[in-house]
Amino acid sequence: MDLYKYTASELSRMLIKKETSAKEIAESCFKRTDEVEKDVEAYITLNREEALKQAEKADERIKNGSASSPLDGIPLAVKDNMCTEGIKTTCASKILYNFIPPYDATVVKKIKDAGMVITGKANCDEFAMGSSTETSYYKKTKNPHDITRVPGGSSGGSAASVAAGEVPLSVGSDTGGSIRQPSSHCGVVGLKPTYGSVSRYGLIAFASSLDQIGPFSRSIEDAAMLADVIYGHDPLDSTSAPDARIGAGNFAKRLNPDVKGLKIGLPKEYFGLGVSDEVKSAVMNAVSIYEKLGAKVFEISLKLVKYALPVYYIISSAEASSNLARFDGVKYGYRSSDYDGLVDLYVKSRSEGFGKEVQRRVMLGTYVLSSGYYDAYYNKGRLAQRAIKQEFSDAFSDCDLILTPVTPNTAFRFGEKSGDPVQMYVEDICTVSVNIAGIPAIAMPCGKGEGELPVGVQLIGKHFDEQTILNAGLALEKELDLKNWVADVRKA
Amino acid sequence: MKYEPVIGLEVHAELKTKSKIFCSCSASFGGDINTHVCPVCSGMPGSLPVLNKKVVEYAVRMGLATNCDISAVSVMARKNYFYPDLPKAYQISQFDKPLCQNGRVDFEVDGEPKSVRLTRIHIEEDAGKLLHEASADESLIDFNRCGVPLIEMVTEPDIRSSAEAKAFLEHIKTTLSYLDICDCKMEEGSIRCDVNVSVRPEGSREFGTRVEMKNINTFSGAVRAIDYEVSRQTELLFEGGTVEQETRRWDDIKLENYTMRTKEDAQDYRYFPDPDLLPIEVTDEWVESIRESLPELPLSKLRRYIGDYGIPEKDARLIAENKSRADFLDKCEKLGADAKTVTNWLLGDIAKLQNDSGKELEESGLTPAGLCALLELIGSGKISGTAGKKVLGVIFDEGGDPLKIIEKLGLYQMSGQDEIKSIIEAVIKENEKSVADYKKGKQTAFGYLIGQCMKASKGKANPQVVNKLLKEILD
Structure with missing residues (x-):
């Protein structure tokens, strides 16, 4: 079998047994990329030469018995909003078309320290703003399960590269669902960590109080292994939690599929948010599996979910308007070729450098922070955020995890929602509240809808309780035949 | 009708922490262009700030020294605006939850006590510096100063004259230097201030319309700017005009100010x-x-x-305003020296040596222990005051033990009675006429004889002892 079809944990075991080499794995992945990338377009930048060099170095370490980590020599794609020293980092925006960071993001450094091989920079929505990867300035990534459909977003390239078998693992970022929604649409596993678990240093900020980097994989074990690499306190990120709380480094070791007695809450409101029948039936199938395995599933109520979306768009846009102000054409990135004076330089560079969706959010965010509107929007948004947090924490006094759909529908076609921003925003309706509350959640495949399109389920955990949702994910994965689902890359 | 000025100040002081407020780059002044720079302070995408605790500590020092309430919880806030010297396009500052609030600064204006309320002290980062090449049509940016920590102190409108403003600023400067939290080098911009000025009819309790003035770089510049603005507003009102709420830029060369921003184009941060x-x-x-x-x-x-020491007020002030002098005096006093004597030396010969050499006290070789030893030697008559000054000069330049210097220079004073007696007797023998004159009652002859004795001892005889013995012998 081709090496690209294996999961990272399988490859890791093969490397230890010397059944293959990191170089062979990387070559197989790049060969797969050569075959499918013209249809998938998951990458903005390929890092082939350097990756093969790194793979050879990994082989040296493995040969000498000094592997840096269980994932030493395993290839991985990095979303193009994380700084990689010496590799162009664009945020899928024209405004950073030529930006080569002088430093590595902490997560990238951890990945390198673990000996992993960075295959390239994955496409995404511009500055991670979007739910279809259509707002990228560079290319439209396709859903490998049906290339006439979007992969979801914003981490569409990270999800599609893993689903298409171009790479066994990738990292993306999740601000309102940007890991989980594309995971669901592409039939892979995506983990959005507890806020503060993974360093944001070097992640080009969209909404600082909501952004978290997390893994994509084709199995729960792989997600746990990659989490073990990237989790951990970082003194360079003031919002990073202490290691004692994060509990990093042992997720894979502690995986346990026993869900007997696990209390699972089903918030009734999430099943009413325009969720389609095919999604509902796949998700309810997952519920019945948990019941069969001895978990206690019961209905709960999260009434404030209806406020999560507006709260999210107020807070995330407010922060984005400030975070993206530094892209002004002065220091790096795109500068308009024709301007008259300083203000004109700003206006033209930003108007020409940012796409429409980014401009929309910057304007929205600027508006909600303006004097006279601050209290009515931003402050109220923060108050509502506190209430939503409290509601989740109350709900978790009765249950160990909360189970919901990830998206109301399976992957949609290109252009289907890009004309109507509000319709696109509703894509995040099941995922945003998790970011608002700062808690962890996994999206994983739980069934197939019409046209064999993946349907995902979301398992939401308590603060810093990733282990419970990973364990529950493993239990479900074992009962379904959707582990390591490599898409054929086709038109449905 | 007479108008009264109402003045409030916003004073920025750079804190002299080793590293910047949000990264580990050096916060020191100068350095080659763009060398004290990293991804954080140059606003690279993805970089994040980490607060330097020393900055909080320094600001709290100032807060306590100015009787502020220290907030148990305060919040850093972003002040958003575009300018090329601000690489993130926002300044990290504090807004509605500053570190220190409700302070009070007590100081003196011409000997009269004065109190000014401090609204707040907050911490924030400094911006970079634009370098305008006169010939080129572009400007360059030096980010070295980006992220240097600042405190901003904001007063209530409690100041009523430029003299009060100056005394306040001097007091703040002295306090900063006492707390050892700011270099206080005006020429390096380590203290800067904005001035808010309005005028109102004397006796009125209402405030007039306020004008903010920027670009004030020295304390004397603040005085000129305030005086100018007060008369501008007063004249305007006398002529029946109205004062517009605006921000004006002070030009300390042309000695006038002009509109920078009117109320309409005030920025929303x-x-x-x-x-x-x-x-x-x-x-x-x-x-x-x-x-x-x-x-x-x-x-x-x-x-x-x-x-406690009975030092004249004028002298006491000259000592207290200068931290190194005050520390020096306090140490001498602890070593048992007379504070008044030390003050006289500090403001007299030592000040002169400082002026001539351009050296600060701590840069000289003089220590409190050294001065005390010297004063002891003078007081006990081992050396003369004149010789003492010579020794002081040597210690100031090179340091060293006064005893050894005295020995080396042969400056010991002759105080032994027998030794001096024999000199006097020799002088009396050689000056019979003067002795006779003295005995007739001619007082000048006594002075002449003393002079001869001092000459015979090559200046080393203790003049008091000579005086006493000569009298005994002649009378």
Whole structure:
């Protein structure tokens, strides 16, 4: 079998047994990329030469018995909003078309320290703003399960590269669902960590109080292994939690599929948010599996979910308007070729450098922070955020995890929602509240809808309780035949 | 009708922490262009700030020295605006939850006590510097100063004249230097201030329309700017005009100001809490430990010097305003020296040596112990006052033990009675006429004889002893 079809944990075991080499794995992945990338377009930048060099170095370490980590020599794609020293980092925006960071993001450094091989920079929505990867300035990534459909977003390239078998693992970022929604649409596993678990240093900020980097994989074990690499306190990120709380480094070791007695809450409101029948039936199938395995599933109520979306768009846009102000054409990135004076330089560079969706959010965010509107929007948004947090924490006094759909529908076609921003925003309706509350959640495949399109389920955990949702994910994965689902890359 | 000025100040002081407020780059002044720079302070995408705790500690020192309430929880906020010297396009500052609030600064204006309320002290980062090449049509940016920590002190409109403003600023400067938290080098811009000025009919309780003035770089410049603006507003009102609320830029060369921004184009900074930084928590224990570490402040020293030591007020002030002098005096006093004598030396010969050499006290070889030893030698008559000054000069330049210097230069004073007696007897023999004159009652002859004795001893005889013995012998 081709090496690209294996999961990272399988490859890791093969490397230890010397059944293959990191170089062979990387070559197989790049060969797969050569075959499918013209249809998938998951990458903005390929890092082939350097990756093969790194793979050879990994082989040296493995040969000498000094592997840096269980994932030493395993290839991985990095979303193009994380700084990689010496590799162009664009945020899928024209405004950073030529930006080569002088430093590595902490997560990238951890990945390198673990000996992993960075295959390239994955496409995404511009500055991670979007739910279809259509707002990228560079290319439209396709859903490998049906290339006439979007992969979801914003981490569409990270999800599609893993689903298409171009790479066994990738990292993306999740601000309102940007890991989980594309995971669901592409039939892979995506983990959005507890806020503060993974360093944001070097992640080009969209909404600082909501952004978290997390893994994509084709199995729960792989997600746990990659989490073990990237989790951990970082003194360079003031919002990073202490290691004692994060509990990093042992997720894979502690995986346990026993869900007997696990209390699972089903918030009734999430099943009413325009969720389609095919999604509902796949998700309810997952519920019945948990019941069969001895978990206690019961209905709960999260009434404030209806406020999560507006709260999210107020807070995330407010922060984005400030975070993206530094892209002004002065220091790096795109500068308009024709301007008259300083203000004109700003206006033209930003108007020409940012796409429409980014401009929309910057304007929205600027508006909600303006004097006279601050209290009515931003402050109220923060108050509502506190209430939503409290509601989740109350709900978790009765249950160990909360189970919901990830998206109301399976992957949609290109252009289907890009004309109507509000319709696109509703894509995040099941995922945003998790970011608002700062808690962890996994999206994983739980069934197939019409046209064999993946349907995902979301398992939401308590603060810093990733282990419970990973364990529950493993239990479900074992009962379904959707582990390591490599898409054929086709038109449905 | 007479108009009264109403003045409020916003004073920025750069804190002299080793590293910048949010990264580990050096915060020191100067350095080659763009060498004190990293991804954080140059606003690279993805970089994040981490607050330097020393900055909080320094600001709390100033807060305690100015009687502020120290906030148990304060918040860093982003002040959003575009300018090329601000690489993130927002300044991390504080807004509605500053570190220190409700302070009071007590100082003196021409000997009269004055109190000015401090609205707040907050911490923030400095911006970079634009380098305008006169010939080129582009400007360059030096980011070295980006992220250098600042405190901003904002007063209530309690100041009523430019003289009060100047005294306030001098007091703030002295306090900063006492607390050892600011270099106080005006030429390097380590203290800067904005001035808010309005006028109102004397006796009125209402405030007039306020004008903010920027670009004031020296304290004397502040005086000129305030005086100019007060008369501008007064004249305007006399002529029946109205004062517009605006920001004006002071030009200290042309000695006039002009409109920078009117109320209409006032910027909306869209402050909001910086999501990259957690709220700053300052525990009571921390505040107390900072309070315990505070040095005695200038006003208290001044009162001690006048009240306890009886130093004349003018001299006491000259000592108290200068931290190194005051420290020097206090150390000498602890070593048992007379504070008044030390003051005279500090403001007399030592000040002259400092002026001539351009050296600060601590840069010289003089130590409190050295001065005390020297004063002891003079007081006990081992050396003369004149010789003492010579020794002081040597110590000031090179340091060293006064005893050894005296020996080396042969400056010991002759105080032995027998030795001096034999000199006197020889002089009397050789000057019979003068002796006879003295005995007839001619007082000048006595002075002449003393002079001859001193000459015979090559200046080493203790003049008091000579005086006493000569009288005994002749009478």
